[in-house]
Amino acid sequence: MLRTHTCGELMEKDIGREVELCGWVDTVRDHGGLLFIDLRDRYGKTQLVASGAGWVVGHSFKPEDYVRVKGKVQRRPKGTENPNLLTGQIEVAIEFPLLDSTTCKPLPFEVVKSRETNEDLRLKYRFLDLRNPAVQKNLFARHKAYQAIRRALDERHFIEVETPILTKSTPEGARDYLVPSRLNQGEFYALPQSPQLFKQLLMVSGFDRYFQIAKCFRDEDLRADRQPEFTQLDMEMSFITEEDVFTVVEKVLEAIFKEVLNQDLKTPFRRLSYQEAINQYGTDKPDLRFDLAVQCLNEIAADSEFKVFKDVVSKTDGAVVGICVPQGGSASRKDIDTLTDFVKNEGALGLAYFKVVNGALDSPISKFFTPNVQGRFIQKFAAADGDLILLIADELKKAIKIAGALRLYAAKRENLVDGKRFDFNWVTDFPLFQWNEEEKHWESEHHPFTSPNMEDWVKYKKTGELGKIRSSAYDLVLNGSEIGSGSIRIHRRSVQQEVFEAIGLGKEEIERRFGFLLRAFEFGAPPHGGIALGVDRLLTILLGLDSIREVIAFPKNQKAVCPMTEAPSPVAAKQLKELGIKIA
């Protein structure tokens, strides 16, 4: 090694020792002939002091120069110790000569402030951005999480298997990235959107428990939390029920939280069905760090004299739903207008509101509600004086959805969200299919390998009510974000074939795209299921960051470009010719 110690380890016990250190100049303070230099590396900072011959070495140091120095450890003068640093009791008096250095050009941004810089500039100089300890620490956390994940799964007899990157299209609903084949011209590999089919085949092979921290690829138009390539913790198990998956994932998350945050995560997580989630929170990914449950008030609204409500609830599928904001009653006219604008923007016709005052409802429209009806409203929400009730009247599904959005919006405005809390929930029993109104056919709510609830399947396949069939799909939701999605899979050829047909795939297409899977199901396939967790998003939330780019070493920008390497880039005509393709 070119150093005897790192910049994070010299302490009182080392006083008197001759040392060699390598690192980056963090700061330089010149006290006239006496220089104080903080030398930084991944492990910490050590104060160098340069005077006399040492001054000759240190006087040209600039921030972010790399230097290798030798010197002697000495006690810092009394009163100048830094109790916040492990190395804060000592300093190193640097000696002549300087052992090595590479200097740093003028910086495009100050390293310690890199996070405040324009993102494309950060990414162009990512190698400097990554010197910022506040940026580095996210990658160290990621490293720790990875080791914890693998330890937890290895202990539980999971086998880590690498599945191909050059493979065949899998139908996860996004565009594939394609790779032209030179040896088989006119044909293309697809980069995997997930290792879904391979992990199912591993179950058919009897591996029993599989995992992989897998790179996946989706050629989508990018949003803040999307990247062309992302990482998922991919798992599959045989001979299990949903609860077995939940338990393993909870254990893995316990291990991550302990390792990364030194927190004891409370398990098991709450389970709620898709229908419960929708009805109570207006979404299939409820944020339960706060309550504000959505209530349906049809029965009470029907007894009011308010025409809007009465009309809506008289229709099939009409509903009056709403939330109660605790102590939201101090809202001004302007606050109410803001909330109204919000729900209108979400598609509502309007927003009814009531302040709870002296056990009654106070509102421009309260005259349409008898004291008895008012009391029932208050009772329904278990509302107290000072609360604010907000109601939407519309078609049921739409009303619930808007109320769910309003719930999130109001909670944020009212600071009801505990930013330090991590709230995990399992949402279960998703519908198997959803109707695609544009293309006029059923499609899979999760993916077509999801097992139906077999009772529903038998019952509603006959009646053609495909929308009523529940599946064994489940999502893991953290603070209102979906961070994992899985299911018990189909493992019988006949069921798989029928599901493919139900979503409108023809026999020929089924064979071409999924023939190998159907074939595998003919050779003694076992029941199996699994899950994939979005590692980037999980870490982003866990570390309190606002973009998955913060936990990825070399992310692309929102145009799917790497400003540093300038990928993607034009290629030589010769390369295209060898691949047998042309630019259109």
Next chain:
Amino acid sequence: MLRTHTCGELMEKDIGREVELCGWVDTVRDHGGLLFIDLRDRYGKTQLVASGAGWVVGHSFKPEDYVRVKGKVQRRPKGTENPNLLTGQIEVAIEFPLLDSTTCKPLPFEVVKSRETNEDLRLKYRFLDLRNPAVQKNLFARHKAYQAIRRALDERHFIEVETPILTKSTPEGARDYLVPSRLNQGEFYALPQSPQLFKQLLMVSGFDRYFQIAKCFRDEDLRADRQPEFTQLDMEMSFITEEDVFTVVEKVLEAIFKEVLNQDLKTPFRRLSYQEAINQYGTDKPDLRFDLAVQCLNEIAADSEFKVFKDVVSKTDGAVVGICVPQGGSASRKDIDTLTDFVKNEGALGLAYFKVVNGALDSPISKFFTPNVQGRFIQKFAAADGDLILLIADELKKAIKIAGALRLYAAKRENLVDGKRFDFNWVTDFPLFQWNEEEKHWESEHHPFTSPNMEDWVKYKKTGELGKIRSSAYDLVLNGSEIGSGSIRIHRRSVQQEVFEAIGLGKEEIERRFGFLLRAFEFGAPPHGGIALGVDRLLTILLGLDSIREVIAFPKNQKAVCPMTEAPSPVAAKQLKELGIKIA
């Protein structure tokens, strides 16, 4: 769980227990109304016995059916125990009803004999091939190796970082796989041939010690031990010398050997320079499981009366080199012919041979060698009676290379290779450049990021003798295969620029392809170096297999095709249109 136990855990202590088992029917033996069924899973086998109501359950079982059964654990009748199985003391009497099953169609090959099957058929039914315990065990070994690698590196403060798969071409000498960009039409990502530049940038960022078990991609014409995608253990360290890399890699390999083979690997490995390797073994990847060192006999040959030898050694660069095969003297005329054919096939004009008999040389040409010269030959090889000396006379480099090949060939023929031994060697001090005779320019022997030996660099850059410049590149060789390659890297912009120019890159091309690296070197880059180990090849050798396909879950065949999924495959015209490309 759908089972109470695996098929590998029921023992005497479980006798009397009601159990539920899941697994595959391995064998069925019918003793007339009494069936013995071996049920298999990843963990082992358990004997089921079916009679009475149980017979109704078991009588239709066929090999490779998946079944879920319930039953009671009982002691096997005396004399029928199987001491080779952990479960060999017990059997499970299966009870009615059968809990679940999926049947297996007629098999394309017998699972336990899958390795004897035509490879494309194996790969088409890889999900069945992978049921073969002899195939599964390689993937379990791989899993174990991975956990050991990461533990060893995590303990040594290495940080695991994922680098991009969608990136820019890196010059590792092979063709890139390209990925058309939809959002930036006419431009392409390249899949990485290695994470080389990213790991160097991580060093510039101060991560100090990095590793990744990384997928890499090379679009080459395939050979037995090549795959379009392969895995390397990629590492990089700052502030180090070559020896620091060697030590860490030795520790990692110790951990792998302990975990996978339960063997204590002897470290440190032997180090020998490129020049020593070439001179002594005629190759830069010597197999040192046996000796048979190549000797140069020019001085002695000059004193002979044999014209061929005298002519050759009188030329500059002419040489007589050879090996001595211990106890090879029993070779027949036919054996000698075979050896002669071998060296001729390698490009030699002929092969001279001498049997050592009674302390003298016995050969059709021995009359041209005086007793004194014969004695010096024998002394040079420390030969004993019964040995066989084989000599090549040719241009030095060529002669050494042929002698090296002959060395391997003869060792194999004579069974001198200890197949159980693992022999690791570090080969160091590779030349920095090699002359490309076809294209008439210098190229990098390893890659252009390799640091020159700075003394050589200063000296021979001036004289233009680029071929004499040694580098700090090193290879790790196992049993004569290169399994790792690394170097101390260049970390100064000026040196990097000069090396690029020396291999014939123009200024514009340098900027376009490597501008970001050169830029990074201007901001205080630290000295650094590293290595990449070929994980597939390492595991193949370690497990005594003959193809890397045996350690890859879903490999491609030698046409870069996956016979199971049929990737690569044609894609829809719409997809190509969206990507802005056409098939030529």
